[in-house]
Amino acid sequence: MSTRRATISDVAREAGVSPSTASVVFSGKTPVSDATRRRVLDAAAALGYTGPDPRAASLRRGRSGIVGVVFEEHLRTAFLDPVKTLMMDGLADAVAPLGAGLLLLRDQEPTGSGPSLTTAPLDAAVLIGCSGLLRESLDAVRARGIPVVVIEGDAGDDVPRIGLDNREAQRQAASHLRTLGHRDVAIVALPARAGWERGWLGDGTAITIDVTRERLAGALDVFPDAPAYAAAGSFIDEGLLAGRELFADPARRPTAVIAQSDLLAAGVIRAAEEAGLRVPEDVSVTGFDGIVVDGLAPYELTTLVQPATEKGRAAGAAVAAMIDGGVAASISFTCTFHEGNTTGPAPAP
Amino acid sequence: MSTRRATISDVAREAGVSPSTASVVFSGKTPVSDATRRRVLDAAAALGYTGPDPRAASLRRGRSGIVGVVFEEHLRTAFLDPVKTLMMDGLADAVAPLGAGLLLLRDQEPTGSGPSLTTAPLDAAVLIGCSGLLRESLDAVRARGIPVVVIEGDAGDDVPRIGLDNREAQRQAASHLRTLGHRDVAIVALPARAGWERGWLGDGTAITIDVTRERLAGALDVFPDAPAYAAAGSFIDEGLLAGRELFADPARRPTAVIAQSDLLAAGVIRAAEEAGLRVPEDVSVTGFDGIVVDGLAPYELTTLVQPATEKGRAAGAAVAAMIDGGVAASISFTCTFHEGNTTGPAPAP
DNA sequence: TTGTATGCGTTATCAT
DNA sequence: ATGATAACGCATACAA
Numbered sequence: 001m002s003t004r005r006a007t008i009s010d011v012a013r014e015a016g017v018s019p020s021t022a023s024v025v026f027s028g029k030t031p032v033s034d035a036t037r038r039r040v041l042d043a044a045a046a047l048g049y050t051g052p053d054p055r056a057a058s059l060r061r062g063r064s065g066i067v068g069v070v071f072e073e074h075l076r077t078a079f080l081d082p083v084k085t086l087m088m089d090g091l092a093d094a095v096a097p098l099g100a101g102l103l104l105l106r107d108q109e110p111t112g113s114g115p116s117l118t119t120a121p122l123d124a125a126v127l128i129g130c131s132g133l134l135r136e137s138l139d140a141v142r143a144r145g146i147p148v149v150v151i152e153g154d155a156g157d158d159v160p161r162i163g164l165d166n167r168e169a170q171r172q173a174a175s176h177l178r179t180l181g182h183r184d185v186a187i188v189a190l191p192a193r194a195g196w197e198r199g200w201l202g203d204g205t206a207i208t209i210d211v212t213r214e215r216l217a218g219a220l221d222v223f224p225d226a227p228a229y230a231a232a233g234s235f236i237d238e239g240l241l242a243g244r245e246l247f248a249d250p251a252r253r254p255t256a257v258i259a260q261s262d263l264l265a266a267g268v269i270r271a272a273e274e275a276g277l278r279v280p281e282d283v284s285v286t287g288f289d290g291i292v293v294d295g296l297a298p299y300e301l302t303t304l305v306q307p308a309t310e311k312g313r314a315a316g317a318a319v320a321a322m323i324d325g326g327v328a329a330s331i332s333f334t335c336t337f338h339e340g341n342t343t344g345p346a347p348a349p
Numbered sequence: 350m351s352t353r354r355a356t357i358s359d360v361a362r363e364a365g366v367s368p369s370t371a372s373v374v375f376s377g378k379t380p381v382s383d384a385t386r387r388r389v390l391d392a393a394a395a396l397g398y399t400g401p402d403p404r405a406a407s408l409r410r411g412r413s414g415i416v417g418v419v420f421e422e423h424l425r426t427a428f429l430d431p432v433k434t435l436m437m438d439g440l441a442d443a444v445a446p447l448g449a450g451l452l453l454l455r456d457q458e459p460t461g462s463g464p465s466l467t468t469a470p471l472d473a474a475v476l477i478g479c480s481g482l483l484r485e486s487l488d489a490v491r492a493r494g495i496p497v498v499v500i501e502g503d504a505g506d507d508v509p510r511i512g513l514d515n516r517e518a519q520r521q522a523a524s525h526l527r528t529l530g531h532r533d534v535a536i537v538a539l540p541a542r543a544g545w546e547r548g549w550l551g552d553g554t555a556i557t558i559d560v561t562r563e564r565l566a567g568a569l570d571v572f573p574d575a576p577a578y579a580a581a582g583s584f585i586d587e588g589l590l591a592g593r594e595l596f597a598d599p600a601r602r603p604t605a606v607i608a609q610s611d612l613l614a615a616g617v618i619r620a621a622e623e624a625g626l627r628v629p630e631d632v633s634v635t636g637f638d639g640i641v642v643d644g645l646a647p648y649e650l651t652t653l654v655q656p657a658t659e660k661g662r663a664a665g666a667a668v669a670a671m672i673d674g675g676v677a678a679s680i681s682f683t684c685t686f687h688e689g690n691t692t693g694p695a696p697a698p
Numbered sequence: 699t700t701g702t703a704t705g706c707g708t709t710a711t712c713a714t
Numbered sequence: 715a716t717g718a719t720a721a722c723g724c725a726t727a728c729a730a
Contacts, residue, residue, distance in 0.1 A: 005494065007707055018717040023709055033715060050489045054470035055408045056707035059722050064404055065464050066415070066452065076438040079428040089425040092453065101464035102453045103415065104441065115414050115450035121403035121470070140399045145354065236644030266644060295585030295615060295644060356723055367701045372725055382699065405723035408706050701730075707722105714717075 006047040015043035026052055064121040065100045067091075067319060071128055072107040072194075081234060082263075082291040084128065087151065087312035091126060094316020098123075098323065117141045124319035129153045129211075147322030149315045152211060160322075161330040162315045166211055169304040169335035170218025170258070173286040176302070176337065177256045178222055181346035182284060186254035187219050187228035188242040188264050198241060201228040215260045215288060223258075231264055236293075239267020240274075247275040247283075255283060255346045262287035262303055266296050269342065280344030290338060300340035307333050355396040364392035375401055413470040414449045416440075416668060420477055421456040421543075430583060431612075431640040433477065436500065436661035440475060443665020447472075447672065466490045473668035478502045478560075496671030498664050501560060509671075510679040511664045515560055518653040518684035519567030519607070522635040525651070525686065526605045527571055530695035531633060535603035536568050536577035537591040537613050547590060550577040564609045564637060572607075580613055585642075588616020589623075596624040596632075604632060604695045611636035611652055615645050618691065629693035639687060649689035656682050 012022035017036060024030045025040040032040075044050075058064040069091065071078040078084050092102055103120055117125060117137040124147040127138070138155055142148060148155065151162045177185060192201060193208040207213040216228060229245055231238035239259060246268070247253055259265035265287030269279050277283045279299065290305025311333055318328035361371035366385060373379045374389040381389075393399075407413040418440065420427040427433050441451055452469055466474060466486040473496040476487075487504055491497060497504065500511045526534060541550060542557040556562040565577060578594055580587035588608060595617070596602055608614035614636030618628050626632045628648065639654025660682055667677035 008709095009707080019707095020709075020711095020718080021716055024716085027709075029709085031715065036715080048492055050492045051467055052709085053408075053707055054468055055404070055411075055413055056722090057709075058470060059402075059404045059408045059706085059724090060708045060710080062404070062722075064470060065468070066470075074438060075441055076434050079434040079437070080431075082429075085425050085428045088428070088453075089423060092424055092455065099464060099468070101469055104437075104451045104453065106441070115448060118400055119403055119414070119448070120450055121407060121413060121415075143397055143399045237646060240644070240646070263643070270644065294612070295589070295619065297586060297589070357725095358723080368723095369702080369725075370700055373700090376725075378725085380699070385700080401725090402723055405706090406725075408708085408722085409724045409726080411706075699730105702728085704726090706724090706726105709720100709722090711720085712718090714715100 006044075006049040008049070008052060010047055011040060011044045011049045014047055015039040023052070058121065063123050063323075065098070066103050066120070066122055067095050067098075067100045067316075068103045068105045068117060068120055068122040068125040069128065070105045070107055070117065070125060075104060075106065078128070083289050083306065083308045086291070086308035087128070087315070090309035090312025090314075091316045092312075093309075094313040094320065098320050100124075122146055123323055124148065126151065126315050126319060127153060127155060147319050147328075149318045149322075149328065151311060151315050154210065160318050160328040162311050162318070163330065163332040164211075164306055164311070165332055165334050166214035167218040167221070169306075169337075170215040170260075170288065171221045172335075172337045173258060173288070173302070173304060174219045174222035176339070176343065177258070177284060177286065180256075180284065180343060182256040183346065184254045185219075185223045185226045185256045185258060186246050187216065187226050188239060188246070188257055188259040188268055189216055189228050189230040190234055190260045190264070191232060192230045196230060196232060198230060198232040198238065201230050212260065219258045226258070234261040234263050236263050236267040236270065239264035240270045241267070243268035243271020244274070247271055247277065253277075253283070256343070257283065257285045259285060260288050262289045262291050262293050262301055265301055265303065265342070266293045266299075269296070269299060279342050282347055284343040284346075286343060288335075290336070299342055301338075302340040302343040303338055304335035305338050306335045355398040357398070357401060359396055360389060360393045360398045363396055364388040372401070407470065412472050412672075414447070415452050415469070415471055416444050416447075416449045416665075417452045417454045417466060417469055417471045417474040418477065419454045419456055419466065419474060424453060424455065427477070432638050432655065432657045435640070435657035436477070436664070439658035439661025439663075440665045441661075442658075443662040443669065447669050449473075471495055472672055473497065475500065475664050475668060476502060476504060496668050496677075498667045498671075498677065500660060500664050503559065509667050509677040511660050511667070512679065512681040513560075513655055513660070514681055514683050515563035516567035516570070518655075518686070519564040519609075519637065520570045521684075521686045522607060522637070522651070522653060523568045523571035525688070526607070526633060526635065526692065529605075529633065529692060531605040532695065533603045534568075534572045534575045534605045534607060535595045536565065536575050537588060537595070537606055537608040537617055538565055538577050538579040539583055539609045539613070540581060541579045545579060545581060547579060547581040547587065550579050561609065568607045575607070583610040583612045585612050585616040585619065588613035589619045590616070592617035592620020593623070596620055596626065602626075602632070605692070606632065606634045608634060609637050611638045611640050611642050611650055614650055614652070614691070615642045615648075618645070618648055628691050631696055633692040633695075635692060637684075639685070648691055650687075651689040651692040652687055653684035654687050655684045
């Protein structure tokens with residue numbers, strides 16, 4: 001058992017064929033006679049050879065079958081977001097036909113430890129919500145000719161981008177509310193920037209997170225004077241805190257709340273219940289994302305359903321195309337408005 | 350630009366040093382004079398060389414820096430479980446010092462497509478809740494000498510296992526309830542087996558999921574006659590359905606419910622509220638896992654806190670040890686009982 | 699501190 | 715259908 005592991009050459013010798021023939025038996029790239037295949041397979045079994053070493057194969061082929069997925073946050077944080085999870089699923093689907101898998105990469109990895117964009121054997125990379133912190137490694141990767149795609153972010157002009165019509169979609173929700181007669185509307189926004197600790201968004205507040213800014217713009221297109229309170233993250237509990245803030249002063253209660261995510265919306269609904277308000281009779285609430293919020297029944301959010309899995313799939317298709325030497329264009333996906341039971345006519349004044 | 354990518358030999362030649370010297374400049378394995386380093390780095394910059402090719406390096410080194418994580422379900426399903434997410438985080442932490450990253454692998458990958466335990470360039474593999482479906486690939490992997498560790502599952506005797514004292518822990522929660530005077534207790538269990546569709550667990554029901562069986566045993570140790578209703582998954586909505594079932598008949602309402610997960614417990618609480626029962630005055634509820642359930646405030650579950658991140662970290666440490674040629678022992682982690690505000694004295698009859 | 703030599707295990711190409 | 719040959723790009727043992 002202390003002897004070195006068998007290689008394909010050992011198998012070939014044992015089977016009395018050439019290494020290239022043995023290789024072909026395992027790869028199936030070329031027809032092989034049944035008899036030969038048998039002999040090779042038997043030899044392999046005899047030697048305990050379980051197939052080509054992926055490391056050697058990937059060197060020779062120039063492909064590793066690995067697509068890196070870069071998050072800018074802790075994994076635990078990333079996967080708390082149902083939309084990201086769905087995207088991962090779509091991504092996994094789309095790269096599977098390539099024979100590729102997903103390697104989890106964290107931006108901000110403590111230097112030196114851990115794999116990075118530059119040290120991992122990647123065939124391609126997908127950046128999720130790239131903030132710009134990793135621009136340098138990004139350049140290195142692109143210099144190496146590794147295809148890169150960005151989801152919900154901006155990594156420079158020539159990096160294909162998978163996006164969403166955030167502004168337009170949010171405008172639809174707002175219009176829906178206006179049609180229902182709402183005039184006093186408040187917005188519960190996603191964080192304004194990394195490290196943001198909940199609070200009102202003033203005129204001068206710099207919003208560096210694209211999604212937040214775009215959805216906000218869409219809401220303001222319809223309700224230019226709507227006040228906006230930005231949460232510290234996309235969680236029910238954060239929506240609850242924001243909602244309490246909105247409903248604190250009975251005199252200035254909005255009749256409708258535009259939340260920038262379904263989880264925030266769920267929290268706002270809780271806050272409304274707490275304040276003795278009925279949804280949608282006293283206050284209407286809209287969400288964004290179109291995920292299924294566990295535990296929210298019997299409410300069914302009025303929301304914008306974003307094709308999260310499709311986004312992941314598109315990103316996968318894009319890197320697949322690029323790996324095959326093609327080019328991939330940026331794509332913008334469209335949300336679908338879904339009317340649930342959390343919005344209704346504005347209450348009489 | 351159409352020329353082939355520069356290699357470390359090109360860089361060495363350009364810098365007027367030997368390939369090995371250039372290699373050392375990038376790996377840092379051996380001291381190099383400042384002047385030489387400069388020359389090499391400059392040459393690299395001039396040629397657009399961005400560092401050693403990870404594929405070649407991994408063949409030479411015999412290591413890829415990749416640890417496979419195998420799930421038996423869709424990624425979307427796996428990451429819905431907060432415990433798994435935390436484990437992933439711990440795992441990522443623990444393998445980072447190895448310079449390794451996590452490759453997501455799905456069990457049941459449609460044959461032929463996608464990377465598998467056998468085709469991916471893995472240094473080690475971690476199986477999560479291994480059901481036994483992938484026993485064959487597992488054998489192949491182990492034959493190849495790749496270290497394997499299992500979390501919450503069983504892959505055979507000589508595969509180290511990271512476990513939890515499920516039975517003992519659940520017994521603690523049950524004892525707590527008995528101490529509080531509860532006698533009519535019901536159990537809301539996790540699924541009995543893959544594909545299970547909620548329902549009462551009868552005497553003859555085969556329970557193939559270890560966690561479910563062990564936690565159930567712990568509860569029955571204290572309340573041998575407690576009826577158990579198994580949900581279709583660990584979700585708030587599933588707990589709600591189970592709870593409705595339990596509280597349907599006022600005459601046979603339990604005074605306490607032992608839920609096998611925090612999410613189920615949250616759902617049971619919702620069901621209790623629905624039925625007009627106060628928690629914990631009318632009915633006590635215990636959970637399991639010790640995660641933070643978003644949106645459950647002001648309730649704070651009485652639950653068993655499992656060291657989820659630690660489990661992941663331990664799995665990582667185990668594979669790290671095995672990669673370095675050592676051996677890793679199985680470990681069983683212990684839950685910590687946490688008393689929240691969802692349990693109280695049994696109501697007077 | 700630097701250079702020389704070798705092989706890691708495969709697979710693509712081309713010829714047979 | 716099969717075989718001979720030549721890379722793939724690097725890191726290490728060892729010598730200088």
